[in-house]
Amino acid sequence: MDKKGLLIVISGFSGVGKGTVVKRLVQDYGYSLSVSATTRAPREGEIDGRDYYFKSKADFMNLIDYNGFIEWAIYVENYYGTPRAFVERELAAGHNVILEIEVQGALNIKNQYPDAVLIFLTAPSASELKERLVGRGTEDPAVVDKRMKRAAEESADMDQYEYIVVNDDLDQCVKDVNSVIVAKGCMIEKNMEFMNQMKAELQAL
Amino acid sequence: MDKKGLLIVISGFSGVGKGTVVKRLVQDYGYSLSVSATTRAPREGEIDGRDYYFKSKADFMNLIDYNGFIEWAIYVENYYGTPRAFVERELAAGHNVILEIEVQGALNIKNQYPDAVLIFLTAPSASELKERLVGRGTEDPAVVDKRMKRAAEESADMDQYEYIVVNDDLDQCVKDVNSVIVAKGCMIEKNMEFMNQMKAELQAL
Numbered sequence: 001m002d003k004k005g006l007l008i009v010i011s012g013f014s015g016v017g018k019g020t021v022v023k024r025l026v027q028d029y030g031y032s033l034s035v036s037a038t039t040r041a042p043r044e045g046e047i048d049g050r051d052y053y054f055k056s057k058a059d060f061m062n063l064i065d066y067n068g069f070i071e072w073a074i075y076v077e078n079y080y081g082t083p084r085a086f087v088e089r090e091l092a093a094g095h096n097v098i099l100e101i102e103v104q105g106a107l108n109i110k111n112q113y114p115d116a117v118l119i120f121l122t123a124p125s126a127s128e129l130k131e132r133l134v135g136r137g138t139e140d141p142a143v144v145d146k147r148m149k150r151a152a153e154e155s156a157d158m159d160q161y162e163y164i165v166v167n168d169d170l171d172q173c174v175k176d177v178n179s180v181i182v183a184k185g186c187m188i189e190k191n192m193e194f195m196n197q198m199k200a201e202l203q204a205l
Numbered sequence: 206m207d208k209k210g211l212l213i214v215i216s217g218f219s220g221v222g223k224g225t226v227v228k229r230l231v232q233d234y235g236y237s238l239s240v241s242a243t244t245r246a247p248r249e250g251e252i253d254g255r256d257y258y259f260k261s262k263a264d265f266m267n268l269i270d271y272n273g274f275i276e277w278a279i280y281v282e283n284y285y286g287t288p289r290a291f292v293e294r295e296l297a298a299g300h301n302v303i304l305e306i307e308v309q310g311a312l313n314i315k316n317q318y319p320d321a322v323l324i325f326l327t328a329p330s331a332s333e334l335k336e337r338l339v340g341r342g343t344e345d346p347a348v349v350d351k352r353m354k355r356a357a358e359e360s361a362d363m364d365q366y367e368y369i370v371v372n373d374d375l376d377q378c379v380k381d382v383n384s385v386i387v388a389k390g391c392m393i394e395k396n397m398e399f400m401n402q403m404k405a406e407l408q409a410l
Contacts, residue, residue: 119391126406152407158400163391176387183388186324186368186381195363201331202357 005091007113008098008181009106012121013151015133017167021121022100024174032090032097040078053083070112071105096181103157117184119177120161124168210296212318213303213386214311217326218356220338222372226326227305229379237295237302245283258288275317276310301386308362322389324382325366329373
């Protein structure tokens with residue numbers, strides 16, 4: 001089988017449980033997780049290098065200049081980026097790397113890494129998604145509404161993903177995402193080298 | 206998610222363990238298995254309706270005339286075919302159907318059912334494949350040679366499959382094939398209806 005790792009891009013609606021799914025994928029299957037860099041201030045409990053790499057704006061701009069990110073974006077006046085060095089080192093070492101990233105960044109990455117697997121996580125229905133956001137209890141109704149509007153916008157780009165996985169039952173969702181990754185590794189295009197070797201061996205026997 | 210089942214076509218080199226893998230897929234994951242019809246005589250221990258549907262040549266020819274097979278072929282003067290009624294009934298009921306079939310039949314099925322998943326099972330190497338054939342102990346060297354020659358021929362068509370799964374460890378192989386099937390069900394093309402409904406719901410909320 002080919003030695004290069006897979007780049008796995010996971011997006012999904014706000015409130016769908018992306019973070020939990022990604023954490024479980026790392027725990028259960030040993031995937032490498034890319035940690036983003038950001039210029040925003042650490043929140044309570046966040047640890048540099050685990051949750052984010054916290055950077056000054058000057059350092060971040062410098063990294064942009066040096067092509068240090070495979071993608072970056074601005075939200076609410078803060079910069080967020082995916083460090084290139086980690087991703088490329090892990091892929092070269094044959095590790096599968098997971099990025100949790102929003103829609104525009106995901107499509108941008110697909111342009112640079114056509115082999116990347118794009119997975120979109122969704123709730124089983126819009127009403128269920130809303131219930132989850134309300135159920136958190138921490139958000140006021142205005143925030144819930146804003147997130148639902150954002151979900152409606154994001155849904156326009158769902159069809160640009162290759163796979164859609166429903167997060168209804170967490171365990172099942174984690175298994176399904178893992179299946180998608182395993183299947184990608186079995187695709188014929190990922191196994192040309194192995195196949196050609198097999199053919200040559202069979203001819204020679 | 207779409208209600209129609211998936212048609213899963215499994216091929217692979219003689220001696221690679223297709224039969225065992227297929228049996229485990231049915232046992233572990235509840236897939237429906239298509240039983241072939243044949244004009245050859247039952248071997249000892251074979252049961253009509255479990256191993257094959259044993260048919261007279263006249264009955265078989267009649268079924269061909271009535272479009273009763275989704276594919277059929279002749280080997281060593283015997284006819285083999287995949288009954289259409291079972292496959293279509295199971296797919297319509299939303300069940301995933303497995304066919305174990307050789308290369309030409311598989312490509313034929315892909316033409317008729319473009320959504321079918323084509324999976325090719327291989328040993329980790331040609332020498333390992335040969336060892337397995339020799340290891341059975343039941344085959345004389347001439348038969349092993351013939352099967353290896355056939356494997357060399359079949360390998361020419363491996364790249365027409367969508368997925369290649371290595372049967373090194375049986376449990377792992379069964380899991381990997383299942384992953385391929387699960388992933389196919391998560392493909393965006395298989396979920397257009399669900400996605401459009403989700404979009405409409407989000408717009409309406």
